[in-house]
Every structure is written in structure tokens, then in C-alpha cells.
Amino acid sequence: MRGNFGEHFRLSIFGESHGPGIGIVIDGIPAGTPIDEAEIAQYMARRAPGKDPTATARQEGDQVEILSGVLEGRACGTPVCGLIRNTGMHSGDYRQLVGRMRPGHADYAGWVKYGGYNDPRGGGHFSGRLTAPLVFAGSIARAILREMGITIASHIERIGPVHDPSFAVHPDSALLTRLAASSFPLIDPSVEPAMRRHVEEAKAALDSVGGCVECVALGVPAGIGSPFFGSVESVFSTLAFSVPAVKAVEFGDGTAIADLMGSQANDAMTFDHGHVTCLTNHNGGVTGGITNGMPVLVRVTIKPTPSIARPQQTVDVSTGQDTRLEIHGRHDPCIVPRAAVVIESILAITLLELSMDDAATKPNHP
Numbered sequence: 001m002r003g004n005f006g007e008h009f010r011l012s013i014f015g016e017s018h019g020p021g022i023g024i025v026i027d028g029i030p031a032g033t034p035i036d037e038a039e040i041a042q043y044m045a046r047r048a049p050g051k052d053p054t055a056t057a058r059q060e061g062d063q064v065e066i067l068s069g070v071l072e073g074r075a076c077g078t079p080v081c082g083l084i085r086n087t088g089m090h091s092g093d094y095r096q097l098v099g100r101m102r103p104g105h106a107d108y109a110g111w112v113k114y115g116g117y118n119d120p121r122g123g124g125h126f127s128g129r130l131t132a133p134l135v136f137a138g139s140i141a142r143a144i145l146r147e148m149g150i151t152i153a154s155h156i157e158r159i160g161p162v163h164d165p166s167f168a169v170h171p172d173s174a175l176l177t178r179l180a181a182s183s184f185p186l187i188d189p190s191v192e193p194a195m196r197r198h199v200e201e202a203k204a205a206l207d208s209v210g211g212c213v214e215c216v217a218l219g220v221p222a223g224i225g226s227p228f229f230g231s232v233e234s235v236f237s238t239l240a241f242s243v244p245a246v247k248a249v250e251f252g253d254g255t256a257i258a259d260l261m262g263s264q265a266n267d268a269m270t271f272d273h274g275h276v277t278c279l280t281n282h283n284g285g286v287t288g289g290i291t292n293g294m295p296v297l298v299r300v301t302i303k304p305t306p307s308i309a310r311p312q313q314t315v316d317v318s319t320g321q322d323t324r325l326e327i328h329g330r331h332d333p334c335i336v337p338r339a340a341v342v343i344e345s346i347l348a349i350t351l352l353e354l355s356m357d358d359a360a361t362k363p364n365h366p
């Protein structure tokens with residue numbers, strides 16, 4: 001198994017949903033980087049469960065204990081270890097599942113891969129809970145990016161059939177500040193009741209729903225990333241598809257670009273006060289794998305939560321028989337609102353990792 005990411009901003013996550021705790025070791029944080037624990041706690045709270053009717057009722061504070069690498073609010077330059085203790089477990093909820101594989105979850109694939117030795121309680125290492133350490137790492141990355149003039153925010157672009165409008169070509173920074181402060185971030189707040197109704201109706205029908213998070217980074221200079229394997233798209237996608245329940249990643253117009261002619265899909269370029277910019281952003285701020293100075297715009301599609309209370313057909317590997325399964329216990333009827341800050345975090349990690357790489361490969365202009 002591979003629990004690590006990165007060559008410059010290096011991450012290694014660990015833990016299981018119902019073990020003593022989960023966490024991350026981060027290598028490569030420049031000495032002196034401010035580590036603001038109050039700000040980190042705000043990001044962690046946006047992902048933490050138990051706060052909203054669209055989320056699981058599992059109560060977790062998700063407080064990060066920093067075990068190493070930080071002194072008096074500044075990174076020491078040595079590895080930073082963040083530990084999040086698990087407190088709100090009901091492992092008994094998983095006894096009914098022994099041998100019975102949840103359709104859509106990792107139970108069967110994980111059981112085959114690890115020969116039944118993996119911890120199935122609460123999804124074990126496959127749990128969405130393992131995204132909490134990514135939010136911790138993302139908080140540190142965002143602090144470094146902010147010094148470079150880069151800010152990141154996201155909104156719930158859709159839940160099921162209910163859509164929020166997309167970001168404008170040049171989103172204004174006041175909108176980003178408003179979204180960053182919201183636990184249910186929307187560009188048009190008037191769509192919130194319809195989105196919530198869709199989740200509540202699914203929950204009442206013992207079902208779940210999916211949706212999409214749209215995330216933007218403003219102030220990204222041109223020149224971050226490389227062609228081919230170190231492209232912004234490839235590195236972001238590696239992280240995005242590492243997040244449980246993510247099923248699609250798009251940059252700019254994404255799959256909709258197939259409907260356009262080249263003359264429509266090309267982003268016309270212009271000088272604005274001496275800076276090169278584009279009149280549209282169909283390419284999502286990335287061309288040739290490299291940022292082009294436009295806002296970096298991504299959309300990440302998240303599937304409906306697999307654990308649902310509605311009876312489902314599945315297999316019992318302990319008896320070798322087909323069986324029926326009703327999953328009781330605490331699950332998110334919709335993962336999307338809690339995932340928004342996770343997507344912001346992985347975009348921050350991507351841009352920091354690649355800008356550190358960029359520092360090593362930039363030409364020396366005469």
C-alpha cells in the first residue's frame with residue numbers, strides 16, 4: 001500500500017477510522033512557516049462530522065495534536081506530525097457487517113487485497129475520516145500560498161439535480177472570503193433550501209445522494225507545473241482520486257469542452273495593464289500542464305454515500321451465499337458539503353508541491 005505523496009511537500013498519512021487515532025507526517029515545510037492552530041481548527045471544523053443534517057451524526061472534534069516540528073507557532077523545518085484522536089466510534093454498528101460486503105464501499109476489494117486482515121470498522125483505512133489529516137496539511141500549504149498571493153475557495157456546484165451557478169471567469173476575492181466562512185458554501189445562497197431538501201428526501205427514503213465541488217485558486221502566477229507527468233492536472237488528479245468517493249475530476253470546462261469548436265474553446269489572450277490574461281477560462285488556468293496566470297478552476301464529482309439503510313443485494317463471504325443488507329449506523333446522506341474543504345486542501349497541496357518543484361527548475365533569466 002502507498003500512504004505517501006510528494007517530492008517536496010511530502011505527506012504520509014496513517015490510521016483507521018475506529019483505531020486510537022489518525023494522522024499525518026509532513027516533511028518539507030520551510031523553517032519559520034507560521035503554523036496558526038486557531039486557523040487550522042477552523043478548516044478542520046468545516047470537515048468534521050456531526051454539525052449539519054446533511055452529514056453523519058458521528059461526533060468528532062477533529063482537534064489536531066501537533067506532536068513535532070513546531071515551536072511557538074512556527075515550523076522548525078523538521079517533520080511535523082499531526083495526530084487526531086478518534087473519539088466518537090460505535091464499532092458495534094459494524095458487527096452486523098461481518099462477512100457481508102457493502103455494495104459501493106471498499107469492503108470486498110479491501111478484503112481480497114489484504115486477505116481479511118484489514119480493519120473493517122468504520123471503513124478502517126478506507127474511511128473518509130482519513131481526509132482530516134489532508135485538511136491539516138492543506139491548512140499549512142494554504143498559509144504558505146497566501147504569502148505568495150494565492151487564495152483558494154470552493155462551493156457546492158451541485159447536489160443531485162440541484163445546481164449552484166459556476167464561478168465567473170475572474171471571481172472576486174470578496175466572494176472567496178464569504179465562501180471560505182461557510183459550512184454550506186454557495187455562490188447563490190437561494191439554492192440552499194432545494195439542495196437541503198434533496199438530501200433530506202434521500203435520507204428519509206433510506207438512500208443517499210452525490211454531487212460536485214467546484215474549487216478555484218486565485219492569484220496563481222503563470223509557470224507552475226510541467227508538461228506530462230508533473231502537470232498540474234496529473235498531480236491534482238492523483239490527490240483527488242486518493243480522496244474516497246471521488247469519481248471524476250475536470251479542469252475548466254472539463255467534459256463539456258467536447259461540445260465546443262476550437263474557436264470557442266481557445267481562451268483569447270490580451271494584455272491587461274502589461275500582464276497577459278485571457279478573456280475566458282475554458283482551460284481552467286492550465287495549458288501544457290503549466291499554470292497560465294488565469295484562476296485555476298477544478299470540479300470534482302463525488303458519488304452518493306455507499307452505506308445506505310435501504311435493503312440491498314450483496315454477498316456474505318463468510319457463508320459463500322448471496323444475502324440482503326440494511327446498513328444501520330451513522331453515515332453521511334451526502335458527502336459533498338464536508339468534502340468541499342478537502343478539495344480546497346488538495347488543490348493547495350498540489351500548487352505548493354509544484355511551486356516548490358518549480359523553484360528547482362526555473363531558468364535563470366539574464
Ligand SMILES: Cc1cc2nc3c(=O)[nH]c(=O)nc-3n(C[C@H](O)[C@H](O)[C@H](O)COP(=O)(O)O)c2cc1C
Nearest residue numbers: 105106126127128244245246306307331332335338
Ligand atoms: C468526507 C467523507 C465522508 C464520507 N462518509 C462516508 C460515510 O458516512 N459512509 C460511507 O459509506 N462512505 C463514506 N465516505 C465514502 C467512502 O469512504 C468511500 O466511498 C469508500 O471508501 C470507497 O471508496 P471509493 O468510493 O473511492 O471507491 C466518505 C468519504 C468522504 C471523503
